[in-house]
Amino acid sequence: MSMTSESDEMMMPKNDIDSPPAADDANSGGSVGGNNPLKKGPWTSAEDAILSDYVTKHGEGNWNAVQKHSGLDRCGKSCRLRWANHLRPDLKKGAFSPEEEQLIIELHAKMGNKWARMAAELPGRTDNEIKNYWNTRIKRRQRAGLPIYPPDICSQPLNENQQTDDMTTFSSGDVLYPDFMPVNNFKAPDFKIFGLTHQFYQPTLHDIPATSLLDIPTSNLLAQNLHSYPNKTLLSNMHPVKRLRGSESFFPGPNGNAIPNRNQYSNDSSSAQIAQSFICSSPYDHNYHNSTSNQVSSSSLFPAVLIGNPSSSEPGWAMKLELPSLQTQAGSWGPPSSPLPSLESVDTFIQNLPTEHNLSCNLLPQNSGLLDAVLYESQTIKNSKETSYASNMVVDITDTASQDLHETEWEAYGRTISHLGHSSSSVFSEGTPVSANSFDESEFLEPIQGCNVKEPTTLHPIQYDDKVETADEMVFTRPDLWLVSDCFGPMKDPIRDQSLLKDIGTLLCDDLGRDCKKMDTSTSSSQSHGHDSCTWNAMSTV
């Protein structure tokens, strides 16, 4: 098929011209947008000749001048497109070769929808051409029920340059997760932050409140995260439940070891049941601590991933599977046999991370700056050993009555005033948009509190990294505190750290509230998937 200019010499589509051209408009030298009507539609060979001649004589650039001086009734942008996509002498015509197709797949796996960058890697090919090819390919494979990325692509380790590139693009907010751009109200950058979180501290998946994860359309999570891991392609053709069944080592445990899938997920229990298990079984469920290596509480698994929606076998399911995003890193994380990064690889990754400050600056694309302040503040406080801490709240965190303390603190949490003067009390009441599906306070608190009630009277040691954190180092049951504990290491000074953590938690929640406010205005119509995405945004940021 050809729609080249050779065939459209006589073609004059009905919409070809915006308005009837004046006889001598072409040479009037009128400015763009003036009285000079601009032609639209397919280019004729005559126009091509004019444009080619002009560019040959004057070179590329200043495209509006082309329209002015060449006599073409085309806007500069159209001229540029025509030249770039069809008239450039170095353009390669015809179908993509298998090598080119392979390269496109690989490039897309690395770059996502960066068509121009991909085109730069494919001499003679244009970004538009690649985009059209890719979109067509997606549709075709979607129809066929095939994964977009072949297994060999998914399992290919990335070279160091790629990793570096990914690190730099990490902050750009538009590279790593291009394909899970807002889909069903789930924003890609949030996941990015989530991924970072797991790199920033040791991957403790139970840090993420099940409630927030449950909000995310399963297909998104599965597709955008899990299936970005090396053997996602294999998984993508499986029923969500079967994936769990088939993935022997699917999620990293608290110490980075893969957690074997639980047998209970091998049955045909509905996703709702599974989801319920996550809601009720939080990180604070003592079952976690009592879990054997083969019998891990569902809370310690990556919750939303497991909440596979059986209905996700719809086309959209496959569609969302081809997400390069995390793959760019996941690809470097390990062989296909270990879908999630090994602890070693994560450690390596962490070692390559920039400084904490850089992290906050570069790796949190959507941070509002408040998190920077938090990190900066925390580091400042952390570094000033001799500084007496402002907080006078003396808490014996090893107190056997810690459960009461937890609850008390949790209740008081909303009233905490941070060092920056932010009050978190308004986080949910003011900052969070309240709707039937949105993330409201009670919805958030209840599961957690309910789980807090289950706080074991006997705290079991938790294997973390190379050390065992004892109960008195891990008394906090709030996810934010737990997280921060992970981030900043074991608490050496319980009093100081606790106050610090409270501040950070408060600030983060304030940030959450601010984000929610912003998003409330922009996503008010897209809250049909449980909690609004800002919830996930904020929580994943945490």
Next chain:
DNA sequence: AAAGTTAGCAACCGCACTGAC
């Protein structure tokens, strides 16, 4: 063979962003 449908492609549009002035 004709009509209807679908797939693929070229082109356009709108928006966002960057860099030069």
Next chain:
DNA sequence: GGTCAGTGCGGTTGCTAACTT
């Protein structure tokens, strides 16, 4: 800091060829 040109990108439209009924 504002304006403009250029660029990149996602989404969409419109057309034609191929396919189906």
